[in-house]
Amino acid sequence: MSTSMSTSLLIPRGTPRVQYLADGAQRVFTYPFPIFTADDLQVFLGAAPQRTGYAVTGAGATAGGSVTFTEPPAAGTVVLLRRRVAIERTSDFGESGPLPASALNGELDRLTAALQQVAGDQELMLRFADSDLPASPLLPERSLRQGKLLAFDGAGNPTIRAPVDEEALATYIPPGPGATARRVREKLSDVASVKDFGAVGDGLVDDTLALQTALSAARAVFVPPGTYRITNTLTLGHGRTLYGAGQSSVIRGASTAFDLVHLPDGYASLSALRLELGRTGVRLFGRDGPCVQNALTDLTLWEPEVGLLLDGHADPAKPCYWNTVTRVLVAKPAKHGVWLTRSGAGDTPNANRFHGVRVYSLSAPMAGSGFFVEQGRYNNAFLDCEANLWPEAEACFRVGAVTDKTLIVNFYAESLGSLPNLQLDAGSAETAVINLFSASAGPAILDRSGGRYTAVNAGYPEKNRLQRSRIAELVVEALRYDTEFVEPATGGVVALDLASSVYLVSAYGGPVDLRLPAAAEANGHAVTIKRTDASANPMTLAETGGPGPDGRRIALGNRHDFVTVVSNGGGWWIVAGNRLPGNARYHEGAGLFEPDLSQALYLVSAWSGAVEVRLPDPAAPHAVGRTVSVKKTDGSANRVLVTQQGGGGPDSEEIPLTGQGHAVTAMSNGAGWHILGRNP
Structure with missing residues (x-):
């Protein structure tokens, strides 16, 4: 026998549903029936289900408990609290096995709760009265009732009648060849507006409930010009679309205590809106499903703490990846403009695309970075983006420690302060930077990664930094070698790390024994060693753990003697050297x-x-x-x-x-x- 419950509840008589009419001040609403867990209680404001903005107490108590809202529901709003449990069996009693009272009571509690739930649903159904005479409950067949009105015949049985609604009969024919007639009502239903669900848009009335109700009822919702004040987070679920008319369609948070818009799932789109204030303007994270293929376009985020937040969240199976952000302005952020991070044990945001995203302080104080990829593996790309920041901000673009293969192309960095144009933290790897415009007074690239990046037309004074590459044909106008001078104070063994192409070595301090790394660790590497001093101290070149160039130890006896060697992975080979006159x-x-x-x-x-x-x-x-x-x-x-x-x-x-x-x-x-x- 297995069971999921160890305690039982008394399930009193009644319907597990209660409704209230909010007065605009009351925050606490009681429910007089028991629930097993807080997740068993559904909370509605009007027709909109709520996921955030309230706390549930009393789970597991026979007398029920209460729901406390963060903000009082607007006056006139219907508050519905109801118990919903999954109708399923979670226990199995074995033949002749133990039958503990706790398991039996728990199973009966669940059954009773489910029956009350079904009975409560039936109370809301259209049905015959208990004292009514018998009548047929069957509807006419689908093919017969299509386009018809439901009516009742002389015996009280369901029947059909021709439509009499003149509005429904009216038709609309768009201009142009191939157009077909449609009912006006169908034509109007093509677009769902937040005003269809009671939104006012005057900047004073709380439109939270109207907007969320619209998003729950329709897959695509239009926000007409106006200012819509909200007091709680709007959730844009899987495949939903919220769009406006550009800068004239404003959604304004009542404070910075909550995020304005959540995208906790995939394939949603948010566009042509101006979002003002909020703890975060838009947060993308995999809560309800993988946060994938969402699109944010033509948005203005004004005065948020954080503009855009892409969060790897808590579940590796619900990653935040392959989202597209295009033509977005984040103005006056208090912390970060764009922030990629991970708040839990999920995967880091990866493979997200940002194009034409601009972060602009407009002289407002700012504590963080324009773009901060704190955690992001792999292939987050930023194309034609810009950060123009407050002089005391952190960095125009910062690549954090838990990142890999971040691509930054044609980035514009500007500030009147000395903050870094691009900062690479220790631990970041394989960042690629192409065409960086550095207009901040700080370093073009503040590299703390140990050189683990590639740059083309970026940085200062070296505009280009390339990692190991294979080139079939190379035309060079000017070739420069990285050169290092080596002069041990007392001579001795010097291990060459091959970080430079040319080593100029002096043995004035004493005999010098130069050691190349093992050839197997330096395949394809060429290096030149030249003696610079005229002392009598010997200078030799050998290989660590190997026979040395051309299988022997090389002596550089006189000043200006040199040798160039290359490794093929199996050994070091001399490809150039000299014996100067007078040697x-x-x-x-x-x-x-x-x-x-x-x-x-x-x-x-x-x-x-x-x-x-x-x-x-x-x-x-x-x-x-x-x-x-x-x-x-x-x-x-x-x-x-x-x-x-x-x-x-x-x-x-x-x-x-x-x-x-x-x-x-x-x-x-x-x-x-x-x-x-x-x-x-």
Whole structure:
């Protein structure tokens, strides 16, 4: 057995419905029948069902409770309170299973409430009196009663008569070929006006009930010129349309304590209206269904706290996306002009389109931003929009932390203050900005995202910022490289992060060991490293966790030496380098000298004693393909002996240099050192 109730109510005799006639001052109305939950009570003002603007107390009490309105209903308004429960069974008692009194009482309570509900509905039906003689309750067939009037024959049974309403018989034929005659009454029913439902439009009378009744009765409602004062939120449900005659059709909130218009569902349209005041001018959110494909066009929102609010709300299954906002002016907002956010656990607003939307402070104080995409994933687009703001506002356009792939095209930002034209918060990703006009005194783009944006003709002083792109053909008139100067104070290992294209490196402070990232992490990246100092400190270039460019460590021995390398993902490869004229090193000191082959010429002095110049193994990575010259510079009798690692020397023999000016030039082919020239 399963049950949805653990307690029971006493359901007294009576009809679960009560009506009052409002006097314009009373806010609290009682209902003398029990309800199970607050959702079981329906509240009507006239013919319009209410969803907001009141609170229900007394749910679960046998004696009933009360409804308290935020604002007193207008005098003369009929207030209807009735209980409506779903006629369904929510429990199932198992065969020979337990039968708790609470479950049984709860089921009987529900059944009694449903029966009272049905009985109450029957009281409102057209029916025979209890004392009437038997008569037929059947209507004539549809084909017979079409276009006819209901009547009763001599026996009191239903019958039909020809129409006698002259207005209904009158016809209207529009001009032009192909037009057909229509009844005037049908013609007039094409357009439903709020004035058809009692709206006055003088700016004084409360027209809330009339407007909401019209929206409940008709799918498309026209607001004629006038000023319609409202004291509660208007709800534009699924597929509904509310439209006016432009600036002359004004809906004005009585205060900023409530939103003016809610679009809690999809496929609704709001157009050609001027909305004044309100906590929010128009709020779009998925409460009753997915908030999708709604259209807001040709609107003016005047002096709201927030102009347009797109809210991801509470349910991920009811997202706020694919809505279109076109030709909308938000004037004098106190906080934000356009705000995309999420008030609950729903999805962030995404894929919404804004075209020709303008936020204008008109010198009125403003605390927030013109456009604030606080939360928006993905692909919210803003085309040809503008923000002209109070000097102490936050930003003309702000992209918040929970955003991705926001598109901003041809945006106009202006302010007499120094607020940012465009602010990118930390956490925002892949914002694309095209053609930004920055007329505020603040930064064109205040970037706190770490460069996670793309800009074309935007920003200052760099107008363009492009992320990684693949181009089949590129014609360049001026090519500039991002350059970085590196000079460690005491030398040491320097990891190159490849954030720049050219590194100018100095080793004045000590030996420098430059490290490229692993080739697999830098596929397609090219970088140039050039030495700028003339010190004797060595400078080498290697790869982190890899063999290095062309499979070896590169030495930049002299000032102005450079190398350009590129990664193919498998390794780093040298594509350019240099050996400038005069690339030589002087060595003086007896004993063993092992050149690192970073120079092409070694001038060796043996004044202080004999010197052995030992070349590296010819198969060493930094020796293969190298040509090197060794020359004796002193006139002493001490000799300079040229050998190689492992024994022997060029052409398999040790080469003695005994006189001043004696020299030998050798090259390694990987198997041995071979003499290219010798003196004597």
